Amino acid sequence: MSAARASAARAASAARAGPVTPGPAANDVVTTGFFRARGRRMSKPAIVGLMLPFFSLLVFAFLYPLMSLIAISLTEPQPGLANYARVFENPVYATVLLRTLRIALLVSLLSLILAFPVAALMARSKGPKLALITACILLPFWSSVLVRTAAWAVLLQRNGLVNGLLTGLGVTDAPVKLLYTQGAVVVAMTHVLMPFMVLPIYGALRNIPTDLARAAAICGAGPARAFREVTLPLALPGVTGGFILVFLSALGYFITPSLLGSPQEMMIATLISQQIRESLDWPFAAALVGVLTLFVTGITLAFGRLFRFDRLMGARA
Amino acid sequence: MRPRGLLLDAAVAAILAFVLVPILIVLPMAFSETTYLAFPPKGFTTGWFAEFFDDRRWMAALRFSLEIAAATALLATLVGTMASYALLRGAGAIGTAFRALLVGPIVVPHIALAVALYLFFQRTGLGGTRLGYVLAHAVIAMPFVVLTVTAALASVDPGLEDAAMICGASRFAAFRLVTLPLILPNVVSGALFAFIISFDEPVVAFFLAGIRDKTLPRMMFDDIEQNLTPVIPAIAVMLTGLSVAVLVSAALLRRLGRTKAAPAGE
Structure with a gap:
């Protein structure tokens, strides 16, 4: 979720950053990518002083709490991996893990299918049309997740609009159960997360020179072949970045599955919440958090290059 | 415009409808006189806003x-x-x-x-x-x-x-x-x-x-x-x-x- 918003913020500011003007070369420290140091360097103590609040905040309210929670999963009730063994060996919990993976993958795939055409049209549009599409994508982006989840709760309820349509059109005789099903979770999560896939793909597509498609055509490639062999490989970093972004967000999603899903078919975030609020089993909940965090961190490290801000956020492909 | 371009336009319009319609359907329900969520909304009232600000x-x-x-x-x-x-x-x-x-x-x-x-x-x-x-x-x-x-x-x-x-x-x-x-x-x-x-x-x-x-x-x-x-x-x-x-x-x-x-x- 937040990752996705980062991409929005970045994409929104991409235009503003404009062409990078070269700074004075003498004392420039050129680091790669977006956070390139520019201008006269400051002294070490000044830099440390300015960064200290940032590091204090992130260590105090992010790193340390997370590490101590994972420490609990490894030390309580006895030191060892017993809590983790329980996560993977108990069929109930293993099923939750697999279901979470499956739903997250499905949501990412659906998002990709929906996001790609939007991004493609954005990349070839200009002026008011581009502004209109961007607004349509950005508005839900910055509107509350709760509002959007509530919208689906309303649409899918027993006497809701979707059931009204289904019975009205004669597809079903009586209202069917739509709310509190996996289908509801998948549809609503796709709705919430899809816009987050659009911007990274758009960022990649926009940076492909139009000359390349023309060159492919001159060389005799049909539109399909030009797309497959020229556009797609060049857009791949953006597509992969967006896909992973949505996939990671979906893995840990809490609000939508908790409100629209069935209690019998939980995803991992809802299970964590249940372990803490109902079973009060902290060590086990900590192990679930550990599994989720390690998995997500692993994917991030594996695809680390795609997570460079300048790549992901659509600044340049 | 070439037909392929029109096809893309139509597909994107449908996708954007999927993005926007659920939100646009819920908003008018705020003005419904019913105590449950009804679409289309019945009557017109700003009572639910008052309910929020009075609570x-x-x-x-x-x-x-x-x-x-x-x-x-x-x-x-x-x-x-x-x-x-x-x-x-x-x-x-x-x-x-x-x-x-x-x-x-x-x-x-x-x-x-x-x-x-x-x-x-x-x-x-x-x-x-x-x-x-x-x-x-x-x-x-x-x-x-x-x-x-x-x-x-x-x-x-x-x-x-x-x-x-x-x-x-x-x-x-x-x-x-x-x-x-x-x-x-x-x-x-x-x-x-x-x-x-x-x-x-x-x-x-x-x-x-x-x-x-x-x-x-x-x-x-x-x-x-x-x-x-x-x-x-x-x-x-x-x-x-x-x-x-x-x-x-x-x-x-x-x-x-x-x-x-x-x-x-x-």
């Missing part, structure tokens, strides 16, 4: 959320701007640690952060306090502030600051008098983002909530889970209005920032 619990949640969001915006913007500036003036090896820590709150699921902070705050006495919420939300909002501010800093000609310092200004004076005015629109838009992120944040607030103090998203969660009255669409109307206002002001600020920060002759 002590909703009002307390609104005030609580506004306080936390304002403090979060202030903290995240101050800390984030300081760090961004240091980063772009040569942080070297610290910069690597900075980038790693910055990506942390983006990729680690909020549920993990929420649970970790819940336990940590219980143990340190920050549980249920405003400070606890503000620290948590500042961690979540920080990356957005840094992204917005570094983008602005990168487009300011560093020569301007050098010139000020050669003329005898201290580093701080050069920043305050030369660089800050140029990046101010983006700093403010970063603060707006931080505000709305905190104001909308449902997951951490869900776990940190005490019995007494609840944020607006937490109250909405409870209402959606339990009875789903037209108060929710009424709040949705107001929240969507707020989102639009923030987006539009951020866009205007960016435009202002672009004209301000653009090097001469561009």
Whole structure:
């Protein structure tokens, strides 16, 4: 979720950053990518002083709490991996893990299918049309997740609009159960997360020179072949970045599955919440958090290059 | 236009409808006279807005959320701007640690952060306090502030600051008098983002909530889970209005920032 918003913020500011003007070369420290140091360097103590609040905040309210929670999963009730063994060996919990993976993958795939055409049209549009599409994508982006989840709760309820349509059109005789099903979770999560896939793909597509498609055509490639062999490989970093972004967000999603899903078919975030609020089993909940965090961190490290801000956020492909 | 282009237009129109229609259907329900959520809405009343503003619990949640969001915006913007500036003036090896820590709150699921902070705050006495919420939300909002501010800093000609310092200004004076005015629109838009992120944040607030103090998203969660009255669409109307206002002001600020920060002759 937040990752996705980062991409929005970045994409929104991409235009503003404009062409990078070269700074004075003498004392420039050129680091790669977006956070390139520019201008006269400051002294070490000044830099440390300015960064200290940032590091204090992130260590105090992010790193340390997370590490101590994972420490609990490894030390309580006895030191060892017993809590983790329980996560993977108990069929109930293993099923939750697999279901979470499956739903997250499905949501990412659906998002990709929906996001790609939007991004493609954005990349070839200009002026008011581009502004209109961007607004349509950005508005839900910055509107509350709760509002959007509530919208689906309303649409899918027993006497809701979707059931009204289904019975009205004669597809079903009586209202069917739509709310509190996996289908509801998948549809609503796709709705919430899809816009987050659009911007990274758009960022990649926009940076492909139009000359390349023309060159492919001159060389005799049909539109399909030009797309497959020229556009797609060049857009791949953006597509992969967006896909992973949505996939990671979906893995840990809490609000939508908790409100629209069935209690019998939980995803991992809802299970964590249940372990803490109902079973009060902290060590086990900590192990679930550990599994989720390690998995997500692993994917991030594996695809680390795609997570460079300048790549992901659509600044340049 | 070629038929393929039309096909793409049609597909995108359908996809955008999928994105927008659920939200557009819910908003009018705020004005329905029924006590349940009806579409199309029956009659017209602004009673559900009155219900929201007359209810002590909703009002307390609104005030609580506004306080936390304002403090979060202030903290995240101050800390984030300081760090961004240091980063772009040569942080070297610290910069690597900075980038790693910055990506942390983006990729680690909020549920993990929420649970970790819940336990940590219980143990340190920050549980249920405003400070606890503000620290948590500042961690979540920080990356957005840094992204917005570094983008602005990168487009300011560093020569301007050098010139000020050669003329005898201290580093701080050069920043305050030369660089800050140029990046101010983006700093403010970063603060707006931080505000709305905190104001909308449902997951951490869900776990940190005490019995007494609840944020607006937490109250909405409870209402959606339990009875789903037209108060929710009424709040949705107001929240969507707020989102639009923030987006539009951020866009205007960016435009202002672009004209301000653009090097001469561009």
